[in-house]
Protein backbone atom coordinates (compact mmCIF):
# COMPACT_ATOMS: atom_id res chain seq x y z
CA UNK A 64 0.00 0.00 0.00
CA UNK A 65 1.29 3.42 -0.88
CA UNK A 66 0.68 6.16 1.63
CA UNK A 67 0.91 9.63 0.18
CA UNK A 68 1.75 12.29 2.71
CA UNK A 69 -0.01 15.59 2.27
CA UNK A 70 2.21 18.60 2.24
CA UNK A 71 2.37 20.71 5.38
CA UNK A 72 1.71 24.19 4.03
CA UNK A 73 0.77 26.73 6.67
CA UNK A 74 0.71 30.43 7.30
CA UNK A 75 0.25 32.03 10.69
CA UNK A 76 -1.69 35.23 11.24
CA UNK A 77 -1.91 37.06 14.53
CA UNK A 78 -1.42 40.43 16.20
CA UNK A 79 1.78 41.52 17.85
CA UNK A 80 2.04 39.81 21.23
CA UNK A 81 0.11 36.71 20.10
CA UNK A 82 3.25 34.55 20.06
CA UNK A 83 2.95 34.07 16.30
CA UNK A 84 6.70 33.74 15.67
CA UNK A 85 7.13 31.29 18.56
CA UNK A 86 4.26 29.08 17.39
CA UNK A 87 5.45 29.19 13.78
CA UNK A 88 8.87 27.99 14.95
CA UNK A 89 7.36 25.24 17.13
CA UNK A 90 5.29 23.95 14.22
CA UNK A 91 8.27 24.09 11.88
CA UNK A 92 10.46 22.17 14.36
CA UNK A 93 7.79 19.56 14.91
CA UNK A 94 7.34 18.88 11.19
CA UNK A 95 10.96 19.55 10.19
CA UNK A 96 9.93 22.13 7.65
CA UNK A 97 11.27 25.68 7.31
CA UNK A 98 9.85 28.60 9.26
CA UNK A 99 9.80 31.38 6.68
CA UNK A 100 9.58 34.82 8.25
CA UNK A 101 9.46 37.76 5.85
CA UNK A 102 10.88 39.94 8.64
CA UNK A 103 13.97 37.68 8.79
CA UNK A 104 14.31 37.66 4.99
CA UNK A 105 14.14 41.47 4.86
CA UNK A 106 16.65 41.93 7.67
CA UNK A 107 19.07 39.47 6.12
CA UNK A 108 18.93 41.12 2.70
CA UNK A 109 19.12 44.61 4.19
CA UNK A 110 22.44 43.63 5.78
CA UNK A 111 24.00 42.95 2.37
CA UNK A 112 26.09 45.45 0.45
CA UNK A 113 24.18 45.02 -2.84
CA UNK A 114 22.23 47.91 -4.30
CA UNK A 115 19.01 46.06 -3.54
CA UNK A 116 20.10 45.41 0.04
CA UNK A 117 20.85 49.07 0.61
CA UNK A 118 17.49 50.08 -0.85
CA UNK A 119 15.72 47.62 1.42
CA UNK A 120 17.71 48.87 4.41
CA UNK A 121 16.47 52.40 3.73
CA UNK A 122 12.85 51.23 3.53
CA UNK A 123 13.08 49.33 6.83
CA UNK A 124 14.92 52.10 8.69
CA UNK A 125 12.28 54.68 7.80
CA UNK A 126 9.55 52.33 9.03
CA UNK A 127 7.91 51.97 5.61
CA UNK A 128 6.39 48.74 4.37
CA UNK A 129 8.27 46.82 1.71
CA UNK A 130 6.27 47.15 -1.57
CA UNK A 131 4.04 44.15 -2.41
CA UNK A 132 5.74 43.29 -5.70
CA UNK A 133 9.14 43.03 -4.01
CA UNK A 134 7.77 41.05 -1.07
CA UNK A 135 5.87 38.66 -3.37
CA UNK A 136 8.95 38.02 -5.45
CA UNK A 137 11.15 37.33 -2.42
CA UNK A 138 8.60 34.91 -0.98
CA UNK A 139 8.13 33.16 -4.34
CA UNK A 140 11.91 32.71 -4.60
CA UNK A 141 12.11 31.35 -1.07
CA UNK A 142 9.21 28.93 -1.67
CA UNK A 143 10.98 27.64 -4.79
CA UNK A 144 13.86 26.31 -2.69
CA UNK A 145 14.02 22.55 -2.23
CA UNK A 146 13.76 22.55 1.57
CA UNK A 147 10.08 23.49 1.17
CA UNK A 148 9.28 20.26 -0.68
CA UNK A 149 7.47 18.77 2.29
CA UNK A 150 6.03 22.05 3.45
CA UNK A 151 6.65 25.36 5.21
CA UNK A 152 5.27 27.76 7.81
CA UNK A 153 4.91 31.34 6.62
CA UNK A 154 5.13 34.08 9.23
CA UNK A 155 4.50 37.74 8.36
CA UNK A 156 3.13 36.91 4.92
CA UNK A 157 0.63 37.59 3.47
CA UNK A 158 -0.17 40.86 5.23
CA UNK A 159 -2.77 42.18 2.77
CA UNK A 160 -5.14 40.99 0.05
CA UNK A 161 -2.73 41.62 -2.82
CA UNK A 162 -0.19 39.33 -1.20
CA UNK A 163 -2.85 36.72 -0.32
CA UNK A 164 -4.07 36.60 -3.93
CA UNK A 165 -0.50 36.21 -5.14
CA UNK A 166 0.14 33.37 -2.70
CA UNK A 167 -3.10 31.62 -3.71
CA UNK A 168 -1.79 31.47 -7.28
CA UNK A 169 1.52 29.82 -6.42
CA UNK A 170 0.42 27.81 -3.34
CA UNK A 171 -3.36 27.25 -3.51
CA UNK A 172 -3.54 24.76 -0.63
CA UNK A 173 -2.00 26.77 2.19
CA UNK A 174 -3.90 26.54 5.47
CA UNK A 175 -4.17 29.79 7.44
CA UNK A 176 -3.92 29.61 11.23
CA UNK A 177 -5.20 32.65 13.11
CA UNK A 178 -3.84 33.15 16.61
CA UNK A 179 -6.53 35.19 18.28
CA UNK A 180 -5.69 37.65 21.04
CA UNK A 181 -7.81 40.52 22.34
CA UNK A 182 -6.39 44.01 21.88
CA UNK A 183 -6.52 44.39 25.65
CA UNK A 184 -4.31 41.34 26.19
CA UNK A 185 -1.95 42.34 23.37
CA UNK A 186 -1.47 45.76 24.95
CA UNK A 187 -0.90 44.20 28.37
CA UNK A 188 1.73 41.81 27.00
CA UNK A 189 3.66 44.38 25.01
CA UNK A 190 3.38 47.47 27.20
CA UNK A 191 4.61 45.45 30.20
CA UNK A 192 7.94 44.77 28.49
CA UNK A 193 11.07 46.36 29.93
CA UNK A 194 14.56 46.23 28.50
CA UNK A 195 17.95 46.70 30.13
CA UNK A 196 19.81 49.46 28.24
CA UNK A 197 23.09 47.92 29.36
CA UNK A 198 22.86 44.17 28.61
CA UNK A 199 19.61 44.13 26.54
CA UNK A 200 17.95 41.59 28.87
CA UNK A 201 14.17 41.64 28.41
CA UNK A 202 11.70 41.52 31.32
CA UNK A 203 7.96 41.73 31.74
CA UNK A 204 6.37 43.52 34.68
CA UNK A 205 3.81 40.71 35.14
CA UNK A 206 5.12 37.59 33.44
CA UNK A 207 8.88 37.87 34.04
CA UNK A 208 9.53 40.64 36.58
CA UNK A 209 13.04 41.58 37.75
CA UNK A 210 13.83 40.78 41.40
CA UNK A 211 13.99 44.47 42.25
CA UNK A 212 11.38 46.75 40.72
CA UNK A 213 12.55 48.31 37.41
CA UNK A 214 16.16 47.14 37.97
CA UNK A 215 18.15 44.62 35.85
CA UNK A 216 18.93 41.34 37.68
CA UNK A 217 22.25 41.03 35.89
CA UNK A 218 23.89 44.44 36.18
CA UNK A 219 21.59 46.63 38.26
CA UNK A 220 20.85 49.09 35.44
CA UNK A 221 17.53 50.93 35.49
CA UNK A 222 15.13 49.25 33.02
CA UNK A 223 13.55 51.14 30.13
CA UNK A 224 10.50 50.75 27.94
CA UNK A 225 11.13 50.77 24.18
CA UNK A 226 9.27 53.61 22.46
CA UNK A 227 7.69 50.95 20.20
CA UNK A 228 6.23 49.22 23.24
CA UNK A 229 4.17 52.06 24.69
CA UNK A 230 0.42 51.54 24.83
CA UNK A 231 -0.16 54.27 22.24
CA UNK A 232 2.30 52.75 19.75
CA UNK A 233 0.83 49.28 20.24
CA UNK A 234 -2.74 50.53 19.69
CA UNK A 235 -1.74 52.12 16.37
CA UNK A 236 -0.15 48.89 15.16
CA UNK A 237 -3.15 46.84 16.31
CA UNK A 238 -5.53 49.11 14.39
CA UNK A 239 -3.42 48.63 11.24
CA UNK A 240 -3.34 44.91 11.81
CA UNK A 241 -7.12 44.61 12.10
CA UNK A 242 -7.68 46.77 9.06
CA UNK A 243 -5.36 44.68 6.89
CA UNK A 244 -6.03 41.27 8.34
CA UNK A 245 -9.81 41.05 8.68
CA UNK A 246 -10.20 40.74 4.87
CA UNK A 247 -7.62 37.93 4.90
CA UNK A 248 -9.65 36.00 7.47
CA UNK A 249 -12.70 36.20 5.19
CA UNK A 250 -10.59 35.21 2.20
CA UNK A 251 -9.27 32.03 3.83
CA UNK A 252 -12.56 31.23 5.53
CA UNK A 253 -14.40 31.31 2.20
CA UNK A 254 -11.86 28.92 0.74
CA UNK A 255 -12.30 26.56 3.69
CA UNK A 256 -8.69 27.20 4.67
CA UNK A 257 -8.91 28.91 8.05
CA UNK A 258 -8.31 27.58 11.57
CA UNK A 259 -8.73 29.87 14.57
CA UNK A 260 -6.94 29.25 17.82
CA UNK A 261 -6.90 31.08 21.14
CA UNK A 262 -3.53 32.79 21.64
CA UNK A 263 -4.19 33.77 25.25
CA UNK A 264 -3.04 30.61 27.15
CA UNK A 265 0.65 29.92 27.94
CA UNK A 266 2.91 29.12 24.96
CA UNK A 267 3.07 25.33 25.42
CA UNK A 268 -0.70 25.07 25.86
CA UNK A 269 -1.22 26.98 22.61
CA UNK A 270 1.27 24.66 20.87
CA UNK A 271 -0.60 21.58 22.15
CA UNK A 272 -3.94 23.04 21.02
CA UNK A 273 -2.43 23.84 17.65
CA UNK A 274 -1.27 20.25 17.19
CA UNK A 275 -4.70 18.97 18.15
CA UNK A 276 -6.54 21.28 15.76
CA UNK A 277 -4.18 20.34 12.91
CA UNK A 278 -4.31 16.62 13.77
CA UNK A 279 -0.55 16.40 14.27
Ligand SMILES: [Zn+2]
Nearest residue numbers: 195198215218
Ligand atom coordinates in the same frame (compact mmCIF):
# COMPACT_ATOMS: atom_id res chain seq x y z
ZN1 LIG B 1 21.21 44.46 32.37
